[in-house]
Amino acid sequence: MLRFIVRRLLIAIPLLVAASFLCFALTTAMGDPLGDWKLQRPRTEAEIAAAYQRIGYDKPVLERYVNWAGGFVVGDWKTTVTPGNGTVDVREEVTRAVWVTARLVVGAEIVALLLGMMVGVVGAVRQYSRFDYAATGVAFALFAMPLFCLAVLLKFGGIELNNWLEGLGFGRWIVTAGPPAEGFSGGLFERLYAYSGAYILPTLCLVAIQFAVYSRFQRASMLDTLNADYVRTARAKGLSPARVIFRHAYRNALIPVITVFALNLGVVISGAVITETVFGWRGLGQLIVDAILKKEPWLIQGVMMSTAIFIVLFNLIADVLYARLDPRIRYD
Amino acid sequence: MRRTRATALAALGMAASVVLAGCGGGGSGPAAPAPAPSTQNFDPGTVGKIDEPYNRPQVTDIGDVAVTVDEGFQDYNNNTGAANSLANTYVLPLLQPSPYFVDENLVLRIDRDYMESVTVTSTDPQVIEWKWRPDAVWSDGQPIGCKDMYLLWLAANATAKDGDAQIFDSTPTGYDRVSGISCSPDGKTVTTTFGQPYADYRGLFSVAGQAGSQLLPAHILEQRTGIPDITKIDPKVDNEQLRAAGTFFTTGWNGFDAAVALSGGPYLIESSTRNDTTVLVRNERWWANPGGPARITISAVTDSQANVQKLLNKEAQVIAPQAESAIAEQIRAQGGEFTVFARGGQTYEHIDFQMTNPLFRDNPELRKAVASCVNRQDLVDKLIKSVDPAAVPLGNFVFQPNETGFEDHYAGVGTGDAATAKTLLEGAGWTLGPDGVYAKNGQRASFRLGFKLVDRRAQTAQLVAASCKPAGIEVIADPAEDFNDRRLPAGDFDAALFAWVGSPIKSSLVPNYISKAAGGTANYNNYSNPKFDEVLLASNGEIDFGKRTQLFNDADKIMAEDLHSIPLFQLPDFAAADRTIGPVSYLGFGGGPLWNAFAWQKGQ
Numbered sequence: 005m006l007r008f009i010v011r012r013l014l015i016a017i018p019l020l021v022a023a024s025f026l027c028f029a030l031t032t033a034m035g036d037p038l039g040d041w042k043l044q045r046p047r048t049e050a051e052i053a054a055a056y057q058r059i060g061y062d063k064p065v066l067e068r069y070v071n072w073a074g075g076f077v078v079g080d081w082k083t084t085v086t087p088g089n090g091t092v093d094v095r096e097e098v099t100r101a102v103w104v105t106a107r108l109v110v111g112a113e114i115v116a117l118l119l120g121m122m123v124g125v126v127g128a129v130r131q132y133s134r135f136d137y138a139a140t141g142v143a144f145a146l147f148a149m150p151l152f153c154l155a156v157l158l159k160f161g162g163i164e165l166n167n168w169l170e171g172l173g174f175g176r177w178i179v180t181a182g183p184p185a186e187g188f189s190g191g192l193f194e195r196l197y198a199y200s201g202a203y204i205l206p207t208l209c210l211v212a213i214q215f216a217v218y219s220r221f222q223r224a225s226m227l228d229t230l231n232a233d234y235v236r237t238a239r240a241k242g243l244s245p246a247r248v249i250f251r252h253a254y255r256n257a258l259i260p261v262i263t264v265f266a267l268n269l270g271v272v273i274s275g276a277v278i279t280e281t282v283f284g285w286r287g288l289g290q291l292i293v294d295a296i297l298k299k300e301p302w303l304i305q306g307v308m309m310s311t312a313i314f315i316v317l318f319n320l321i322a323d324v325l326y327a328r329l330d331p332r333i334r335y336d
Numbered sequence: 337m338r339r340t341r342a343t344a345l346a347a348l349g350m351a352a353s354v355v356l357a358g359c360g361g362g363g364s365g366p367a368a369p370a371p372a373p374s375t376q377n378f379d380p381g382t383v384g385k386i387d388e389p390y391n392r393p394q395v396t397d398i399g400d401v402a403v404t405v406d407e408g409f410q411d412y413n414n415n416t417g418a419a420n421s422l423a424n425t426y427v428l429p430l431l432q433p434s435p436y437f438v439d440e441n442l443v444l445r446i447d448r449d450y451m452e453s454v455t456v457t458s459t460d461p462q463v464i465e466w467k468w469r470p471d472a473v474w475s476d477g478q479p480i481g482c483k484d485m486y487l488l489w490l491a492a493n494a495t496a497k498d499g500d501a502q503i504f505d506s507t508p509t510g511y512d513r514v515s516g517i518s519c520s521p522d523g524k525t526v527t528t529t530f531g532q533p534y535a536d537y538r539g540l541f542s543v544a545g546q547a548g549s550q551l552l553p554a555h556i557l558e559q560r561t562g563i564p565d566i567t568k569i570d571p572k573v574d575n576e577q578l579r580a581a582g583t584f585f586t587t588g589w590n591g592f593d594a595a596v597a598l599s600g601g602p603y604l605i606e607s608s609t610r611n612d613t614t615v616l617v618r619n620e621r622w623w624a625n626p627g628g629p630a631r632i633t634i635s636a637v638t639d640s641q642a643n644v645q646k647l648l649n650k651e652a653q654v655i656a657p658q659a660e661s662a663i664a665e666q667i668r669a670q671g672g673e674f675t676v677f678a679r680g681g682q683t684y685e686h687i688d689f690q691m692t693n694p695l696f697r698d699n700p701e702l703r704k705a706v707a708s709c710v711n712r713q714d715l716v717d718k719l720i721k722s723v724d725p726a727a728v729p730l731g732n733f734v735f736q737p738n739e740t741g742f743e744d745h746y747a748g749v750g751t752g753d754a755a756t757a758k759t760l761l762e763g764a765g766w767t768l769g770p771d772g773v774y775a776k777n778g779q780r781a782s783f784r785l786g787f788k789l790v791d792r793r794a795q796t797a798q799l800v801a802a803s804c805k806p807a808g809i810e811v812i813a814d815p816a817e818d819f820n821d822r823r824l825p826a827g828d829f830d831a832a833l834f835a836w837v838g839s840p841i842k843s844s845l846v847p848n849y850i851s852k853a854a855g856g857t858a859n860y861n862n863y864s865n866p867k868f869d870e871v872l873l874a875s876n877g878e879i880d881f882g883k884r885t886q887l888f889n890d891a892d893k894i895m896a897e898d899l900h901s902i903p904l905f906q907l908p909d910f911a912a913a914d915r916t917i918g919p920v921s922y923l924g925f926g927g928g929p930l931w932n933a934f935a936w937q938k939g940q
Contacts, residue, residue, distance in 0.1 A: 035817065035818045039821025040821075054417075055501075057501050058417070058505070085418075087417050088419065088422075088423075089419075089421070090418060090421075090591065091419075092591075156645075163648055180642065181635075181639075181643075181645065181646050182637070182651075281638065281639050281642075282642060284638075284639065294638075
């Protein structure tokens, strides 16, 4: 297994180099980072030349790539450079944003996974029951609903709930946009109240969408295993239904779901763009949107490379989990 | 509201009417009322006279207020090229001192909470005396005064470079005309002598000025760099002290650090998360009337719909999202619970003809015909009125309709009059071809209208093409994502649809319109008229406000006659608020929705 992991990590190096070059090419093709700045008001030629020098765009493209890549591998991800964006350290900014996104999505993904697995298993075991039909209907409805639409509905529900709570004298609990303020102080109950109010809507939103995915995967996978010969054999041997389901069927049915979960987590940690935008969380998703809108080259590179690293890493985790779940899989 | 020239002149002739900025302009219901006209001053160019004064009003404590803006505060020093951004200007006017205050009519008034006077003591050479109030101090108790002004002048005029880049990363506009600054022994009286006359001296050291005009606590720079006296540094001498000052100037005030980011205004920053949430509280050292809100929490929310939901959920009392029709209509539909402010802002759209293109250079009648067939009112009705019901077509390139000095020079232009357009073309020898497009000497009345790919501009181009087709003029939309980046500065277009950002500091528009030979670095359509150049350049050196206003209007009239550019409309400034708080409005120059936050009251 160790050899497998090392081999995969070594393979990831040329993959990341290729990804970085592709990202750099796209970032360069995006246009002139100073284009809008030059239009804000008249600039002298010297002023424009100085600005290009400051952001490093006075050098050839390949030289810029080499400079950036050399810095990136030793931890110098450069700073923001476009006028009006200050000189923010890209690595710090990406780390901050990853933390914001992780706080938002990890919990939601785990809740969605557990809920999805539970509903999927029950739906498969009681196939074509009322519960199964209801779960399937809800999952398809959530699949069909655009995330931003669900978010808006949840927010208006939250506002109505707040109005009702306020009418009862409890104050306004639900927050429609933004994470809890940094450095918030107060008693345990006050913290719980503030944090739950800020987390509940985006978490519900993410859970609803991801739950639909996981429940469908789990149900399909579980149906496959329940109809497999070895499960029939287990039943014929007289094992209890619970033992058949959880010991023999469920464990094998987990493989595709865990794969989807691991890959999905890599994607959402790289930025739940719509959720973050609609709920005003300035995580990785919002950061990449901002960076693209401002044509901030090194910030885009930083976010894209982080995304590439997450994807590679979570792919690896998924492969390792295969082996843990299915003893037949050997990598050595 | 469109105002005639007579009205404007009458307004200019009025005695200075003191319209407290904090007490007017809060729009309510579907549309904010147009602000009452105000005058700059009777004759500030006269030696010894001073401008109209401004004092912050006395208000009561209204507790905490939450505000959302589209982009969050980033850097305390907004004077460097790297940091300068609109988002910083939402916050900084509430804590950085400024000799002048911009009111809702874009009039620069002496801020009497800071200044005893700003006086022209000589016109040849131009000498301005700035007297700071003795009680004006930074939040650490150190005086606000000469050193702070000197630092900005030094930063703008330092000649030392790193490579091609000036070490203070600052622009010299205006400050390069100041030949020297002298300080009184107590640092409270500052005398600036100008090498060349500079009419926009009010924009220097001021929140109303361009990049490089926000005063910073120079004594902090002295403490951090070990420079004993900043005023002893010569900007033309490249030495260790100058470079140390440059390094601190460009790096020491980046982001927010409470130890160096002092306040000299009614509020100070209690905490700030870059581009996210900034909390302002009252500055205990503030000497004038304290602000209404005890604490202002400013959050960045980029999604317009999320802004509205924060307002509806009472998480925010004031919001300033992008001015979008759906957003404006949604808030107005809530009934009387919220107020909406929408008014033409400083950014204005226009169509420029490429004057080096023989089609437009040699055929003024074609320019006039296009200007005739374009239906500006229709554009305003379809693209702007849903946000700003009071919007009208733009009538002047120098002054906005809500500005003192505005005259409408384009009343008969852009009326969607296809018949007049045809008459103009036929009168100049154009004949209608079988394809329905006029032609003359092998040239067809057909051109490509270039613009950056933005929905509003695509719709504008579509409407222009539709209204000019009956006039036998073919307008082909030519959108490009990189239009503003590459093609516009290169002059690579037949006609261009884009926006300029106006300013109360009128010298800033000179390079947009003056001929390239005379310094028109942003004159992308290569307009050139010696008479126009002469008048516009004269305005730059005319410090008499009334005469200068007249010169600007004369210059604009020449442009209206030449019709090298068709003014379309202003993009609206937009803000909304809970009805219980006000007056809330929006000022693009210095503060956005927060420009008068100190004057907010409850139960307006």
